[in-house]
Amino acid sequence: MHQSTPLQLFLAEVGQIARFAGKFLLQWFKPRYEFAEFIRQCFIIGYQSLPLVGLTGFIMGLVLTLQLRPSMVDYGVESQLPAIVGIAIVREIGPVITALIFAGKIGSRIGAELGSMKVTEQIDAMEVSGTNPFKYLVVTRVLAAICMLPVLAILSDAISLYGAYLGVNIKGSTSFRLFWMLVVDNLAFNDVLPAFIKTFFFGFAVGVIGCYKGYNSKKGTEGVGQSANSAVVISSVVIFIIDLLAVQITDFLGFN
Amino acid sequence: MQQESVMTIAHLYKSFGNNHVLIDFNLNLFKGENVVVLGRSGSGKSVLIKCIIGLLKPDKGDIVVFNESIGKMGEVELDKVRARVGFLFQSNALYDSMTVRQNLEFPLRRHWLAVTQDAVNKMVMEALEDVGLAHTIEMMPVELSGGMRKRIALARTLILKPDIILYDEPTTGLDSITGNEIISLMIDIQKKYNTSALIISHDMNCVRRASDRVVVLYEGTCYAAGTYADLLLNEDPKVKQFFEQAIK
Ligand SMILES: Nc1ncnc2c1ncn2[C@@H]1O[C@H](COP(=O)(O)OP(=O)(O)OP(=O)(O)O)[C@@H](O)[C@H]1O
Ligand SMILES: [Mg+2]
Numbered sequence: 473m474h475q476s477t478p479l480q481l482f483l484a485e486v487g488q489i490a491r492f493a494g495k496f497l498l499q500w501f502k503p504r505y506e507f508a509e510f511i512r513q514c515f516i517i518g519y520q521s522l523p524l525v526g527l528t529g530f531i532m533g534l535v536l537t538l539q540l541r542p543s544m545v546d547y548g549v550e551s552q553l554p555a556i557v558g559i560a561i562v563r564e565i566g567p568v569i570t571a572l573i574f575a576g577k578i579g580s581r582i583g584a585e586l587g588s589m590k591v592t593e594q595i596d597a598m599e600v601s602g603t604n605p606f607k608y609l610v611v612t613r614v615l616a617a618i619c620m621l622p623v624l625a626i627l628s629d630a631i632s633l634y635g636a637y638l639g640v641n642i643k644g645s646t647s648f649r650l651f652w653m654l655v656v657d658n659l660a661f662n663d664v665l666p667a668f669i670k671t672f673f674f675g676f677a678v679g680v681i682g683c684y685k686g687y688n689s690k691k692g693t694e695g696v697g698q699s700a701n702s703a704v705v706i707s708s709v710v711i712f713i714i715d716l717l718a719v720q721i722t723d724f725l726g727f728n
Numbered sequence: 729m730q731q732e733s734v735m736t737i738a739h740l741y742k743s744f745g746n747n748h749v750l751i752d753f754n755l756n757l758f759k760g761e762n763v764v765v766l767g768r769s770g771s772g773k774s775v776l777i778k779c780i781i782g783l784l785k786p787d788k789g790d791i792v793v794f795n796e797s798i799g800k801m802g803e804v805e806l807d808k809v810r811a812r813v814g815f816l817f818q819s820n821a822l823y824d825s826m827t828v829r830q831n832l833e834f835p836l837r838r839h840w841l842a843v844t845q846d847a848v849n850k851m852v853m854e855a856l857e858d859v860g861l862a863h864t865i866e867m868m869p870v871e872l873s874g875g876m877r878k879r880i881a882l883a884r885t886l887i888l889k890p891d892i893i894l895y896d897e898p899t900t901g902l903d904s905i906t907g908n909e910i911i912s913l914m915i916d917i918q919k920k921y922n923t924s925a926l927i928i929s930h931d932m933n934c935v936r937r938a939s940d941r942v943v944v945l946y947e948g949t950c951y952a953a954g955t956y957a958d959l960l961l962n963e964d965p966k967v968k969q970f971f972e973q974a975i976k
Binding site (some may be wrong): 585588589592593594596597598599600601602603604 | 778781782783803807810811813815817818819820821822823824825834835838839840
């Protein structure tokens, strides 16, 4: 039989994921709406990742500030530290770190959950129980990921900035009010909006890839592990690709 | 006497690539009758019943359930048929993330068969009592033994009061005592609700006790058919190999 090259396999996989995403786009607005399950997923997905997102956000804000300080002092612009940290967090670090943590926590969870449901025939059982499993399992999870990641990213930004405030105050002394004013004054609409919009796409990517991997899981416990693992790896890479595209697009549209 | 046919499978073909699993398979199921499909592992028994319930699409052929063809149905009509045809999965397929109660409620609510909480509770209790496991109602599937899981899965199938039940290897993986209990349950249920059943099995004990009629699935087709007693006397080596162990 014809042996496929790795490149062919890769392209086939990309095609399959795109088809899966297309199916989601065609299905999500059509009844029957699984509203209760969607709310439940929002709660699980949002609530479960909150502590981790908060902790990593806090540490990133604190460390970033401490790392930047010496150079800022060298250039004599120490007073601008809050401004530069604010921009870094809101435009890039907050959304991307949150998305990566989200991919690790939620992408793997969805991949493993749907994967084990697939191999133990639970998805088939749903289908014969008057339920469209794609709507009940996939649409609800992807929508919940799309809705929750932006919320988490905003919370993470806030916690990161608080970490940065503490970082500034380890070696200097700035009132919270002054810190906050410096951050806000230097953040334009153009900084905030594109960063916010791209988190929706990050959520979409994590949700779709996690569901795709779980839904197409191979038989056996090994297959389930593989699904969870590749869901995280692929969605992390895709997050960076989206990030790269987003910066090009905002540049092109003059949002910078 | 003219019997009422509840399901007819005619000239069914199903392949996966070059693997021709079902080749011109034919079967009739009458009201109140238990038919056992006997076949070796990998002969396509699970594929056959997954075609019946619409989980797999056959390549060719027709499956008629309650005088309507499965192949021509849309999602809504198919769901109506599925509410009347119970399916006991080989792997039980209990929802891991739900309690026993929620597992049983799921098909009821999804098929809109019971809406009020009182009606749902009553039907859940009745199904659990039918399988003798009323005390497990708040447990999670992981806390149950293999035999108990099978019985809960059976309760989840029964709760819809189906007219036809499809059993995929109901006794495989259970010890013979537990297996016998499951078979007794299946026979009781058939008597109590006058259901028809298609039972997939290679457990000769199950075939002997539960079958009104036996069909041997071999190389994708209906190789031999008859009552258990008929086939016991069949001299064909392909048929004999199943029954030899039963005679011993
Ligand atoms: N979704 C599928 N894709 C590809 N091949 C399949 C699929 N499902 C089943 N097969 C193939 O069909 C054949 C029959 O499988 P099936 O599961 O029906 O066997 P079975 O008779 O139920 O066996 P067992 O007693 O072990 O359950 C096997 O060769 C299997 O590899
Ligand atoms: Mg099987």
